[in-house]
Structure formats: structure tokens, C-alpha cells
Amino acid sequence: MRRLERLLWMLPLACYALLLAAWILDLFTPQLFIAAILFNIPIALSSLAMRRNLTISLVVASEVANIIAGYVNALQAHHFDVVAFGDRALLAASFLLIGYMTIKTQQLGHTAGLSDARAEQAQRERRLRIALDHVRESLSTELVLRAIVREAIALSNAQSGMLLVEAPSSDAPERYVGESATREIRVERSPLGAEVRSILAREMDGPVVLRADGTDTIARYALESLPAREALITPLRMDSRDLRLLLTSQQTKWARDDARLLRSYAEQCETALAQSDLFVRTSEQAEQIVDQHEALVERSNVIRDLVYALAHDLRTPLAAADATMQQALRGAYGALPDAYRDVLSTSLRSNEELQRMVETLLLVARYESGEASARRERVDLAQVAREAVAEMESSALERDVRVCFEATPTVVLADPDELRRALLNLLVNAIAASPPGSQIAVTVGNDTDAAFASIEDEGLGIAPEDRVRLFQRFGVTTRKRGAGTGLGLYIVRLIAEKHGGKAIYEPKEIGSRFAIRLPLASS
Numbered sequence: 001m002r003r004l005e006r007l008l009w010m011l012p013l014a015c016y017a018l019l020l021a022a023w024i025l026d027l028f029t030p031q032l033f034i035a036a037i038l039f040n041i042p043i044a045l046s047s048l049a050m051r052r053n054l055t056i057s058l059v060v061a062s063e064v065a066n067i068i069a070g071y072v073n074a075l076q077a078h079h080f081d082v083v084a085f086g087d088r089a090l091l092a093a094s095f096l097l098i099g100y101m102t103i104k105t106q107q108l109g110h111t112a113g114l115s116d117a118r119a120e121q122a123q124r125e126r127r128l129r130i131a132l133d134h135v136r137e138s139l140s141t142e143l144v145l146r147a148i149v150r151e152a153i154a155l156s157n158a159q160s161g162m163l164l165v166e167a168p169s170s171d172a173p174e175r176y177v178g179e180s181a182t183r184e185i186r187v188e189r190s191p192l193g194a195e196v197r198s199i200l201a202r203e204m205d206g207p208v209v210l211r212a213d214g215t216d217t218i219a220r221y222a223l224e225s226l227p228a229r230e231a232l233i234t235p236l237r238m239d240s241r242d243l244r245l246l247l248t249s250q251q252t253k254w255a256r257d258d259a260r261l262l263r264s265y266a267e268q269c270e271t272a273l274a275q276s277d278l279f280v281r282t283s284e285q286a287e288q289i290v291d292q293h294e295a296l297v298e299r300s301n302v303i304r305d306l307v308y309a310l311a312h313d314l315r316t317p318l319a320a321a322d323a324t325m326q327q328a329l330r331g332a333y334g335a336l337p338d339a340y341r342d343v344l345s346t347s348l349r350s351n352e353e354l355q356r357m358v359e360t361l362l363l364v365a366r367y368e369s370g371e372a373s374a375r376r377e378r379v380d381l382a383q384v385a386r387e388a389v390a391e392m393e394s395s396a397l398e399r400d401v402r403v404c405f406e407a408t409p410t411v412v413l414a415d416p417d418e419l420r421r422a423l424l425n426l427l428v429n430a431i432a433a434s435p436p437g438s439q440i441a442v443t444v445g446n447d448t449d450a451a452f453a454s455i456e457d458e459g460l461g462i463a464p465e466d467r468v469r470l471f472q473r474f475g476v477t478t479r480k481r482g483a484g485t486g487l488g489l490y491i492v493r494l495i496a497e498k499h500g501g502k503a504i505y506e507p508k509e510i511g512s513r514f515a516i517r518l519p520l521a522s523s
Contacts, residue, residue: 011045011046011048011049012046012049012051012054014042014045015042015043015045015046015049015054015058016042016058016061018038018041018042018045019039019042019058019061019062019065022035022036022038022039022041022042022065023036023039023065023068023069025038026038026065026066026069026073027068027069027072027073029073030073030077031070031073031074031076031077031081031084032081032083032084032087034084034087034088034091035069036062036065036066036069036070036088036091037091037094039062039065039066039091039095040062040094040095040098042058042062043055043058043059043062043095043098043099043102044098044102046058046102047102047105047106047109050106050109050110050113051106052103052106055099055102055103055106056099056103058099059095059096059098059099062095063092063095063096066088066091066092066095067088070084070085070088124257124261127154127155128155128261128264128265128268131151131152131154131155131265132151132265132268132269132272134147134150134151135147135148135151135268135269135272136272136275138276139275139276139279139280140276140280141238141273141276141277141280144269144272144273144276145163145165145176145273146176146178146185148163148176148236148245148269148272148273149161149162149163149176149177149178149185149245150178150183150185151265152245152247152262152265153178153179153180153247154180155261155262155265156232156247156254156258156261156262157180157249158180158232158247158248158249159179159180159228159248159249159250159251160177160178160179160180160226160228160247160248161177161178161179161245161246161247161248162175162176162177162178162245162246162247162248163175163176163236163243163244163245163246164192164200164243164244164245164246165238165241165243166241166242166243173189173192174187174188174189175187175188175189175192193222193225195218195221195222195225196222196225196226196246198218198222199218199219199222199231199233200233200244200246204233204234204235205235206234206235206259206263207232207233207234207259207260207262207263207266208232208233208234208259209230209231209232209254209258209259210222210223210230210231210232210233211223211229211230212224212228212229212230219231223248226248227250228248228249228250229249229250229251230248230249230253230254231246231247231248231249232246232247232248232249232254232258232259232262233245233246233247234259234262234263234266235266236266236269236270236273237270237273238270238273238274238277239277245262245266247262318351318354318355318358319355321347321351322348322351322352322355325344325347325348325351326348328344329341329344329345329348349395349398356424356428359421360421360425360487360488360491361487363418363421363491363494364473364487364490364491364494367491367494367498375415376413376414376415377413377414377415377416378411378412378413378521379411379412379413379414379416379419380409380410380411381410381411381412381414381419381444381451381453381518382407382408382409382410382444383409384416384419384420384423385405385407385423385442385444385453386405386407387420388420388423388424388427389403389405389427389442391424392424392427392428392431395428395431396431396440399431399434399436400436400437401431401434401436401437401438401439401440402438402439402440403427403439403440403442404439404440404441404442405442406441406442406443406444407442407443407444407445408444408445408446410444410445410446410451410520411451411520411521412451412499412518412519412520412521413499413519413521414499414518415499418495418498418499419495419499421491421495422491422492422495422496422516423453423455423516425488425489425491425492426455426488426492426514426516427440427442427455428488429488429489429514430455430456430457430459430512430514431457433457433459433460433511433512434457434458434459434511435458435459438457438458438459438511439458440455440456440457440458441454441455441456442454442455443456446520449519449520450501450517450518450519450520451517451518451519451520452515452516452517452518453515453516454513454514454515455513455514455515456508456511456512456513457511457512458510458511459511459512460511461507461508461510461511461512462505462507462512467505467507470489470505471489471490471492471493471503471505472490473487473490489503489514492514492516495516496516496517496518499518499519500518500519501516501517501518501519502516502517503515503516504516504517
């Protein structure tokens with residue numbers, strides 16, 4: 001390549017030297033011996049330089065030299081020969097013709113050169129694309145490193161290749177080594193020679209070509225130890241480590257285009273390495289998340305089992321205590337003083353509260369473990385609400401709260417026990433929030449697209465800052481501070497949503513309105 005560049009630089013000097021020699025010869029020849037025809041040689045030769053200005057300058061110089069030589073020949077002969085004058089005129093025309101043809105040849109050569117360059121560039125890009133496709137075939141870092149060496153050897157027509165991966169915890173770097181004769185890549189960890197280590201440790205921004213006939217003594221010794229006549233080195237980056245890709249050859253003469261191609265290849269390989277590293281880290285994080293999820297599920301199962309066991313164990317003694325106190329109030333154990341009867345009545349209410357709390361805990365545990373009831377049947381929402389009101393009537397009377405009930409028969413597809421639990425929770429909260437002498441309005445009906453059951457009280461309502469947490473687990477309770485589980489409204493929301501509806505809160509000027517909306521059953 002350098003020799004060709006040197007020849008192209010010397011070509012204009014050679015053309016002018018030939019023109020000068022032909023002109024001197026023409027000056028000392030007879031008038032009819034037209035040596036100026038030799039001027040066409042440097043004009044035609046200038047086509048090799050692919051420089052239009054050189055050709056034009058040679059044509060102009062030939063025309064001037066032809067006129068001067070003709071004039072000198074005529075002076076030497078002491079007369080102007082008509083034939084010689086005609087020959088000179090024809091030669092002048094031939095200079096123009098040869099010059100024109102030379103310029104056209106240069107243009108065609110330039111076009112052909114561009115076409116060849118484009119074809120070669122397209123071929124390079126195709127080879128680069130195929131090589132990178134092979135590199136990206138895997139997301140395993142180990143396989144990507146092997147593919148980088150294998151495809152680099154094929155891409156650069158090298159005899160062998162080596163990718164040096166520095167290992168922070170090891171004195172001997174890890175090397176991926178391959179040859180053009182086989183596509184197999186082997187991993188080596190033996191120490192490198194001092195000369196090779198020296199050239200690989202150099203700071204470099206891009207590919208570097210090393211030649212055995214160069215002035216770099218260390219590079220020459222390194223090539224002799226490899227052995228190779230040329231080497232092409234480029235840096236890569238993986239995580240925080242610097243990698244070196246070393247290609248060697250005994251025959252290939254690498255040029256700047258090869259170095260640029262390798263640079264593009266290395267940049268894309270860095271992206272492939274980053275992707276594989278991201279995939280590995282993502283996989284590790286996914287495994288950690290799965291492990292954490294399994295641990296959470298295990299803990300959740302343990303907590304659920306504890307809640308189940310506790311609730312079931314509490315049900316029996318609470319039911320027994322309820323039955324015993326009911327019998328005592330009915331006189332099964334003899335007449336009781338009024339003070340004892342008041343104590344039993346209070347104990348019965350507390351027992352009922354504990355039973356509702358146990359049922360709430362069981363319901364929450366079932367819903368959050370994905371064991372919600374799948375029972376669905378045609379249910380009259382008005383009838384379920386009526387039964388709930390009847391069950392809570394005594395509690396309302398004790399607090400001097402009047403319950404007004406208004407209902408229209410409304411059929412929904414639901415589990416009647418769960419609907420009853422949701423309405424009881426709303427009624428319990430309404431009674432607890434209502435001051436003595438106030439009223440609770442229970443309304444059941446339907447509109448164009450849904451059934452609804454609403455409960456309105458005349459209590460203090462819910463503070464605006466607490467409303468966003470109303471239906472959340474352990475959210476706001478409408479009871480007195482220290483009472484309630486904070487799960488009642490959460491259960492209402494879960495039941496409504498599991499039945500395809502929703503729970504609603506609406507503030508009033510005095511009190512609050514809670515409601516559940518459910519889809520109407522098709523007729």
C-alpha cells in the first residue's frame with residue numbers, strides 16, 4: 001500500500017520528465033521529423049494518477065512545447081515547411097484528443113472505483129452483520145466471549161485470535177484462544193510471555209496494527225514469540241474490566257479499513273457483553289425475588305394456619321359460653337338477681353363481639369390466601385339485609401338508636417352468608433358511631449345497572465384525612481379509640497369486589513353513608 005502511494009506521488013514528476021525529454025529531442029531534429037508525437041506518452045500516462053488537473057496541465061504544456069519546437073526547427077532550416085506545419089497542427093489536435101480520452105478514462109476509473117468501493121463496503125458490512133448475529137446468538141457471557149474470538153478471526157482473515165480477560169483474583173489472565181483452521185475456542189490460564197504482555201498492556205483508543213518489519217522492537221519480539229508477521233489489537237470493555245482482542249497473521253496485510261472494521265466489531269461486541277451481563281444479573285435478581293417470594297408465601301401460610309387454628313379453637317369455647325349464659329338468663333339455673341342478669345347481658349354482648357371478631361379473622365385469612373367462597377346463587381338482597389337488621393336490633397336498642405328499614409326486592413348472584421357478613425359489619429360500625437337518640441336508615445333497592453344496600457347514620461362522620469384509608473386493611477375504624485379490629489370495612493370491600501361490585505363511602509352534613517353496589521342477577 002505504501003509502495004503504491006509512493007509510485008502515485010512520483011508519477012507526475014515522471015510525466016513532466018518524459019515531456020521534457022521528448023521536447024528536447026524535438027528541438028534538435030529536422031523539421032519533418034516530428035518527435036513531438038512522443039508528447040502523447042506522458043499525457044496518456046497521467047491517466048494512472050487519476051488527476052484531471054495533471055492531464056490538463058500536460059496537454060497545455062505539450063501544445064506550448066509543440067509550437068516552440070516547430071518555430072525552432074523552422075529557424076534551423078531557414079524556412080517554414082508547409083508539410084511540417086500541417087503535421088504540427090495534427091499533433092496539436094492529437095494532444096487534445098488524447099487528453100480528452102485520458103480525462104474520460106479517469107472519470108470512468110473513478111466511477112468504477114467508487115462502485116468497487118461501495119461493493120466492498122457492502123460486503124464488509126454484510127460480513128460484520130453476520131459476525132455480530134453469531135455473537136448475539138447467546139446471552140451467556142461465556143458463549144459470547146467465545147463467539148467474539150471465533151467471529152473476529154473469520155471477519156479479519158486472521159490465522160489465530162486471542163481474547164485476554166483480566167481476572168482481578170488471579171495472577172494468570174483468562175484467555176480465549178482459537179485458530180482459523182477450526183471453530184473451536186479453548187480457554188487457557190497459563191502466563192503470557194513478557195513481550196506479549198507488554199504490547200497488550202499498552203494504552204490504546206482503538207485498533208493498532210503491529211508489523212514484524214516495523215521499528216517497534218518490543219512488538220517485533222512479541223510477533224516472533226507468537227509467531228506471526230502481523231498482529232491487530234483492539235481494546236474492549238466488560239463491566240469495569242479491560243479486555244484485549246489480539247489477531248495474528250503470517251500472510252494478511254491489514255490496512256486502515258481493516259482496523260476500522262475491527263473497531264466497529266469491537267464496539268458492537270461491547271454492547272453484546274453488556275446485554276449478557278445484564279441478563280445474568282437480571283436472572284440472579286429474579287432468582288432472589290423467587291426465593292424471597294417463596295419465603296413470604298411460607299410465612300404467610302404459617303400466619304394463615306395460626307389464624308385458622310386460633311379462630312377454630314376460639315369458636316367452641318365462645319359458643320359454649322354463649323349457650324351457658326343464654327340458659328342462665330332464661331332461668332335454667334334458678335332465679336338470678338338483677339345485678340347478675342345485667343352482668344350476664346354485658347358478657348353476652350362481649351361474647352358476641354368476640355365471635356364476630358373470630359369470624360372476621362377467618363374471613364380475612366380465607367380471602368388473602370385465595371380461598372374466597374365460590375358459592376353463587378340467586379339471593380334477595382332485601383331479605384339478607386332484613387335478617388341483618390333483625391340480628392342487630394337488640395344492640396341498637398341498647399344504645400337508644402332507632403333503625404329504619406326500607407327495601408325493594410332485589411335479586412343478585414352471591415353467597416348469602418358473605419353478604420350478611422358485609423351488611424353486619426356496616427351495621428355494627430353505624431350503631432357504634434351513632435349517638436343516643438339518633439336514627440340509622442337502611443335502604444335496599446336497584447337502579448338501571450346495579451343493586452345497592454346503603455346504611456346512613458347520624459354520627460360524627462369521617463375526617464377528610466382518614467377517608468383514603470377507610471377500606472384498607474387495619475384502616476380507620478368508626479368506633480371509639482381502642483375498640484374494633486380495623487378489618488370490618490376491609491372485609492366489606494373484599495366481599496363487594498369478589499362479587500363484581502364495590503364498596504362506597506359518602507359524607508353527609510350529619511353522619512355518613514356507607515353502601516355496597518352489586519351487579520343485578522339476570523332474569
